[in-house]
Amino acid sequence: MTMRLDVGSAELVAGGHDEAAERIDASATGAPGRVDAGYGTTYVVDILAAVTQTAAEIAVMNIGVAMLVRDVVDDLGLTESAVGEQFDAMARLGE
Numbered sequence: 001m002t003m004r005l006d007v008g009s010a011e012l013v014a015g016g017h018d019e020a021a022e023r024i025d026a027s028a029t030g031a032p033g034r035v036d037a038g039y040g041t042t043y044v045v046d047i048l049a050a051v052t053q054t055a056a057e058i059a060v061m062n063i064g065v066a067m068l069v070r071d072v073v074d075d076l077g078l079t080e081s082a083v084g085e086q087f088d089a090m091a092r093l094g095e
Helices: 007-030 038-093
Strands: none
Touching: 007 038
């Protein structure tokens, strides 16, 4: 799959990761504080703790990916500007 990474598409991708992180964080408040699973309560509590920790890690990864996408598009823009300036300078030499 090929995707052209311009400012608009980069913001769409980064925004999707931001939104994913926000939704994951918001869902953390929906986890039950207490569980009555009979003899399995300890195991269910352990499972919920693991799911919560993993969700937090996934949210952090989404935030990081969003930042990286924005950094990449910024760097591409700077590179494009620098290349354009060099071509302009070379064109002026030929005049």
